[in-house]
Amino acid sequence: MAETMGSDKLEVPQPMRLPADHPPVATGRVGVLLVNLGTPDGTDYWSMRRYLKEFLSDRRVIETSRLIWWPVLNGIVLSTRPQKSGAAYASIWNTEKSESPLRTFTRSQGEKLAGALSDLSNVSVDWAMRYGKPTIAEKLDALKARGCDRILLFPLYPQYSASTTATVNDKAFEHLMRLRWQPALRTVPPYHDDPAYIEALATSIETHLASLDFEPEVVLASFHGLPQSYFRNGDPYHCHCMKTTRLLRERLGWTEQKLMTTFQSRFGPEEWLQPYTDKTVERLAKEGVKSIAILNPGFVADCLETLEEIAIGVGEIFHEHGGEHFSHIPCLNDSGAGMMVIETVVRRELGGWV
Ligand SMILES: C=CC1=C(C)c2cc3[nH]c(cc4nc(cc5[nH]c(cc1n2)c(C)c5CCC(=O)O)C(CCC(=O)O)=C4C)c(C)c3C=C
Ligand SMILES: [Fe+2]
């Protein structure tokens, strides 16, 4: 029995006892949820169609008026793109695990991060995809069921864009709208200029170039593109990309001619951010540049856009126009350097929670 006021004994707090009919309550843990873009379940027409429909119905991705976009999406795009993109995915598919490389790398990043944070005994780590599976909603529920009443949501994009970072955050908060008892949710800010990220990129470039039997005359930092109208309307993505390259150039001590910024993966008829990667590579080859290397600093893991579009497709463009030596520098993926970046950002953003 608790001591009354005025007694000379100290009052000792007793652990809260729930009444027998009270539902079990799991609390006191902190969750970390890594989220990447997403990926189809297979390369067949229907898997591709389902994935592309979810992706390209997102208003953060396609800002065109629905009146115009719906007929285009449900007409031409979803009847032709699933086959075309399915064939592209098939060329890079992880057949051993029956999944895309992006899913393989994201899972591994989640597992390795859990290991790296093992000193924080009240932290649980998981991973999800914005489009396709596993969903953000199911993983938020799973973390909550494990007792996470605080969750750090990590959209895996170093450079912020409404079409990537914001849509991950939107989806998570949309799910929270359905919960009576919400966990506290923190979102990870962009880390395009974080010294740990720049250092990891620089080291990965140096290590990769040292393994080649040629010295590239030009290195391209190729980022995923964005329609120019998104940039004009205030998306900071372009500035973040330019800053990443500038810091990388300064760290490597290279000139603007040696390390250039380009933008890839155009989609649709609009003008996208320029210079375009494919056109730049074609121009360089025609101008007599014989050796180039390309890295993709905006992609936390290798995926369709790096492995198929750049390593295969842009490599072919270079050779077709007279280039001789081409190399794709892998993304940081689940390498030691890549995990160090993720861990550094996560530990910093968990400040005050662990
Ligand atoms: C208007 C369309 C698109 C915008 C805007 C866009 C922005 C954007 N995307 C990434 C990262 C990735 N995109 C990936 C695939 C992909 N992207 C689009 C279109 C837009 N992206 C499409 C239609 C596709 C699907 C594939 C295809 O049919 O070509 C991927 C790869 C996923 C994988 O499983 O491998 C990534 C990663 C960023 C960073 C970005 C804006 C900054
Ligand atoms: Fe994309």
Ligand SMILES: [Fe+2]
């Ligand atoms: Fe692409």
